[in-house]
Amino acid sequence: MDKRKAILEAAVELIGAKGYTHTSMQQIADSVGISKGSLYSFFPSKEDLIISIYEHYQQLVFERAFVIGLDGDLPPYERFAKQFQVQFEGILEYKSYMKMHMRGETAQSSEKLESMGHRMRGRLFSWLERNLIDLYGENISPYKWDLMWMTQSIYTSYTGLMISSESNLSPKELGQHIVRQIDILANDFLSGNSRPLLDDDMMRPFSVGMDREGAFMSFEKREEAWKAIYERVNTLEEEKQYNLEVTNRISEESRKSNPDELVMRGLFQLLKENQKLKTAAEALEEQLL
Amino acid sequence: MDKRKAILEAAVELIGAKGYTHTSMQQIADSVGISKGSLYSFFPSKEDLIISIYEHYQQLVFERAFVIGLDGDLPPYERFAKQFQVQFEGILEYKSYMKMHMRGETAQSSEKLESMGHRMRGRLFSWLERNLIDLYGENISPYKWDLMWMTQSIYTSYTGLMISSESNLSPKELGQHIVRQIDILANDFLSGNSRPLLDDDMMRPFSVGMDREGAFMSFEKREEAWKAIYERVNTLEEEKQYNLEVTNRISEESRKSNPDELVMRGLFQLLKENQKLKTAAEALEEQLL
DNA sequence: GAACTTCTTGACTCATTAGTCATTTTACCT
DNA sequence: AGGTAAAATGACTAATGAGTCAAGAAGTTC
Known part of the structure; x- marks a missing residue:
């Protein structure tokens, strides 16, 4: 009986449904079937609890796609689509976590959470970048930020759609769909018909390089x-x-x-x-x- | 001396920066330079205050674009771009409000706010739909939801970029950029290369007004x-x-x-x-x- | 400037909730 | 069974913040 995990799951469920501030430690304890004191023996504070939630679920959702990315057998296009697919499968599996994450409301500006969020965004972008370069080579570079930005926004909004409705969107189709759309936009950029709007300098806050190590x-x-x-x-x-x-x-x-x-x-x-x-x-x- | 307006502005500023739950009525009162009691003579509750904020700013930002939309002089493509441009100009002007809006964190599920949000989304979609049909005619219909969904997500994420950074994105360029990207995606759909993923049934929660008798x-x-x-x-x-x-x-x-x-x-x-x-x-x- | 009205104030109540800790319960060992 | 260590409990404290209201300030009228 892993009580710690049970707490994390109950907390994610409640916070995903009602938000961080409207979920009390008492409610979480009740929902697991333990006392508040006991809860505090696992997590020293509410903020620590939410941080632990992120630490617990983040890789569960994102690690998957990374592993697919390493499989050299699939051609780049299919691999990219497969990675999205696997990502969406993860999202479906951890719906409550994603709901919580997308609400975005947490303790008032925790250092740790903020840097964690920053890192996640950076990771997402560098993953997208790698895939774009695999697909189109280095000459996609001038357009990469525009493509990455649009991809990220489309990806995020479909994620929202998946977790909010009972829509039976298939992760596989969705993955192919997104890669297809990226492809169309990328080819338009490469053919010189569209000018890019974003550049390295503008996107500095999103390019996370080798900053601090730590939780990850x-x-x-x-x-x-x-x-x-x-x-x-x-x-x-x-x-x-x-x-x-x-x-x-x-x-x-x-x-x-x-x-x-x-x-x-x-x-x-x-x-x-x-x-x-x-x-x-x-x-x-x-x-x- | 419009104190009511001053309160709304101060509240938007604070809530945009720190979030709804982390902004107290006392802080809002202090920021305007009045007492809490006085604040309560304008707004009977915190929830009423946030609702009034939405009521006050909503059209300030969105009305502009609708008015452009009714202008028959511009050709459809330029008109669409111009509408985005005007929208982005409005967003720049009311940055704090947009920040607050995008945080999305409010009183725990207020009936009133929820139906307001629903109405706004519905409005956005029907506005997009009208523009798509103006541009591509009725045969865009099977693909409209996919296009509208992607457009909305790209639009929203660029909005976020505009208000968060000091990026000197020009509303005009941004408007053209977005319409250009929609055009590419739309043409791909029309050429039969891509299959749509979303349909009326799935998107029922987002189609508002049209089903209710003559409401539209x-x-x-x-x-x-x-x-x-x-x-x-x-x-x-x-x-x-x-x-x-x-x-x-x-x-x-x-x-x-x-x-x-x-x-x-x-x-x-x-x-x-x-x-x-x-x-x-x-x-x-x-x-x- | 007195009488009256309206506006403004901030100390107060009351509800909520994060976090603590003395006490009790359970688990384990001999 | 008896004794000890570990785990679990929930009543308690302290802080916060929404909303109230009696008293005082400011404005208005004659």
Whole structure:
């Protein structure tokens, strides 16, 4: 019984529905079925609770897309669409969290949350940038901010649509739709018909480079580990396909809201049979388990 | 000495900067330089205050674009762009209000505010729809929701960019940019390359007014009457400012859920004093009462 | 300038809620 | 069963802030 997780889930549910200020610690405690004092033994303050919520859910939603991004087998266009798809699947799975996130109302300007938000936006943009360059090469550069900005706004608003209504928008179709629209806009820019409006200087607040480390260290280590294993797998001569499948299966399992630990261990065992993958596999296993 | 207006402005400033829940009535009173008791003689509650803010600023920002929309002299494409431009100009002028609006955090689910928000969204969409049909004719219909949705999201996110940064985005360029992007996407739909994702059924929550019997028709007549009065007022040589203020006050009152009929009649009487406004004022009065 | 009206004030009430801590309950060990 | 450590409880404190109202200030009229 992971009470901490139960609290996070109850809190997300309530805050997503009623907002941060209109959800009291008492209500959260009641909803989990524990006392307020007990709640405070897990989280020293309400602000800490909301920060923990973000820390808990952020990668759950975003890590998925990143992993797909590392899969070198898919052609760029399909990979990009697949990443959106996986993102939308995550959003559907964690609807309440996304609702809470999109409300955006939190404790009055917490340093920590603000820098976290900044980092997330930066991550989103650098992910988009990487995909744009994969798709169109370096000459998309002068138009990248306009494209990224429009993409981000379309993506965000479809996210809102998904979580608010009972619309049966399919993540797959939606992913393809968005990439298709980006493609049209990008080609128009590349053909020289449209002038860009945004530039590096204007978008400085959104380009987050190597600023402070901190809360996301572990997330980044995990990214590194994923990158390493995919790189190793791709250099294999024999059994490449097989090991890629195993790795993808691990990725899939790890994306579930409740990954089966035994399944994971077993899959890692399969990877570790191959001497060339052993180290990388162990490193990733340590990060995930 | 319009104290009411001063309160609205101070409140918008504070709420835009710190959010609704983190702005106390005391702070608002202090900022205007009056006492809390005095504040409560203008607005019976905090919720009433925020509702009045919306009532006051809504048309100040949006009315402009509607008036341009009724101008038949400009070709559709330019007219559409011009409408965006005017909208963005309004946004720049009322930055604090837009900040407040985009925060979106208000009293916990006020009936009144919710229906107001719904009406505004509906208005935005029907305005977009009219422009799309003017531009592309009826055969844009199957794709209208996708186009409107993307347009709205791009529009909103550029609005956010405008009010948050010191970016010197020019309203004119921005208007042209947005219409240009819509055009590209629309042409792609029309050429049959992309499939639409959204349909009437899905978007029912956003289509307002059209289904309720003649509501839309009378709405248009009313728009005509508004357009006429504003045009007349703007051609005045003397007392233009005064009559503009009266007209704005009528507009404000008419948007309340329970407009005070006597106040309205009195205001119209003021307008009718001016011979040049008499006919237009009477026409509008008939529409509203 | 007195009598009267209207406007303005800020100290007060009352409800809410974050956070604390002495006390009780449960879990575990021998 | 008895003893001890750990966990859970909820009554309590303190702060905040919406909304009230009696008393005082300012304005108006004759």
